[in-house]
Structures are given as C-alpha cells and as structure tokens.
C-alpha cells in the first residue's frame with residue numbers, strides 16, 4: 001500500500017473522492033451468500049452508519065473493509081474493495097498493514113488483560129513504534145477522552161475500568177497505531193446511556209482526524225452521529241437462508257426524513273425490524 005496522506009503531508013483526498021469503495025461486493029460463508037452486490041462509497045472525515053434488521057450483513061460487510069473476514073474460516077469476499085484507489089485484496093497487500101490503517105472497535109469492550117498503559121503501548125510496539133511511548137499513551141488517551149480519568153492509574157488493569165471507560169480505552173488503543181479509518185461494530189450496545197453519549201461525542205471529535213464507519217441498531221444514534229447512512233435489508237432465499245442487500249444509501253438527513261424507498265421509510269419509522 002502507498003503511504004498515508006498524513007505520513008506524506010500530501011493534501012487530503014477531496015470529499016468527492018471516496019476513501020473506501022465497495023463495488024459489487026458479495027460475501028459468502030461457505031456456499032451461503034450473506035450479503036450480495038453492494039456498491040457503496042465511504043468518504044474521508046465522515047461518519048457512515050450501517051443500519052438494518054438483524055442478519056442483513058452489516059457486520060459482515062464492515063469486516064471486509066479491513067479484511068477481518070479473512071480470519072473467519074469459509075468466509076469469501078467477491079467484487080472489489082478499494083482504499084485510496086488500491087485493491088485491498090490484491091496479492092501484494094499485507095492484511096496486517098490493512099488492519100493497522102483501518103482499525104476496529106467491537107461491540108463488547110475487549111481491553112487486553114494488561115495495564116491501561118500497556119493496552120495502548122502493546123500494539124504500538126508490535127507495529128514498530130520508535131517514538132516517545134509516554135507521549136503516545138497520553139495523546140491516544142486524550143484523543144479518546146479518557147486521559148483525565150486514568151492519568152493517575154496508568155498501571156492499573158484495563159479491566160478495572162467501567163464498561164464505558166473500557167470502550168474508550170479500546171478506541172484509544174485503535175488510535176494509538178495511527179489508523180486512517182475506524183470501523184465500529186455496535187460500539188455502544190453494551191454501554192449505559194451516559195457512556196453511550198460520551199462515545200457519541202467522542203466520535204464527533206474523532207471525525208476531525210479519522211473516517212468512521214459504524215454499525216448500529218440504534219436509529220437515534222445513527223441519526224445523531226452520522227453524515228451518511230446505508231440501510232440494509234435481507235430477503236429469504238430458496239435455500240432457506242437470508243441474503244442481505246443494500247436498500248438505500250444517502251445523506252443521513254435524507255434517509256431519516258425523505259427516503260426514496262418505502263422499505264427505508266417503514267424501517268426508520270419503526271414499522272418493521
């Protein structure tokens with residue numbers, strides 16, 4: 001992969017050019033198609049939300065933007081996914097480097113069973129970070145809006161923090177390896193409303209520097225935080241499985257106030273799903 005804009009100092013991609021692009025993407029588990037024929041552009045410094053009923057393939061699609069599906073036996077990605085115009089699945093592309101530049105935060109906060117400090121430092125060391133580690137830890141925790149709460153107990157276990165703090169620690173950990181994109185798979189579903197709000201505020205701050213894609217079941221959350229929303233649905237197949245597909249993708253305000261498809265209108269108004 002080429003160097004990132006932040007590494008080269010080159011100008012940022014124009015908002016009209018997608019940072020990530022899915023072209024006719026279908027994802028299978030074994031012979032079952034989980035999600036089919038998705039065309040979707042994700043733009044830099046925006047928050048893009050994936051919404052839709054359970055099982056329509058939101059997480060499956062999210063995972064293929066940083067090749068996490070590679071780690072699932074039997075998962076297969078068809079079609080093209082590009083990042084800054086580069087085929088993410090090309091032979092010469094290193095999936096580990098992909099996952100550094102396109103980080104991920106999961107549904108359940110999953111800090112390492114290590115100190116708060118080492119939750120941040122661990123990944124950075126593995127990625128060969130040679131700078132001032134104390135500074136990196138402080139910067140990452142500050143960006144994740146956690147520094148003030150943990151600065152006096154950096155040697156305590158990450159697992160000793162509250163759920164909301166743990167999730168912000170996981171966000172800090174993702175940031176520490178200097179990604180360009182952060183994929184978030186239902187990052188607030190295990191959090192209470194106050195912690196949820198804190199993470200939502202954090203996302204607004206982070207989008208100044210990062211591109212965010214979030215899967216959420218919470219439609220208020222999608223409408224509050226995202227710039228663009230993709231609505232997915234699933235249809236039953238003759239084989240008895242469900243196949244997800246993209247119904248509509250637009251600016252969030254249009255999806256929630258003036259969608260083009262009746263399906264979208266019904267879903268966002270709570271009539272199904």
Ligand SMILES: Nc1ncnc2c1ncn2[C@@H]1O[C@H](COP(=O)(O)OP(=O)(O)OP(=O)(O)O)[C@@H](O)[C@H]1O
Pocket residue numbers: 029034052053054055056057058059060061072215217242244
């Ligand atoms: N590791 C896996 N192995 C086999 N099938 C899987 C795997 N992960 C997901 N699937 C299947 O792929 C389909 C899409 O699942 P996925 O989790 O992506 O949907 P989702 O829209 O994110 O659902 P939810 O909102 O419930 O999290 C489902 O039918 C699911 O059973």
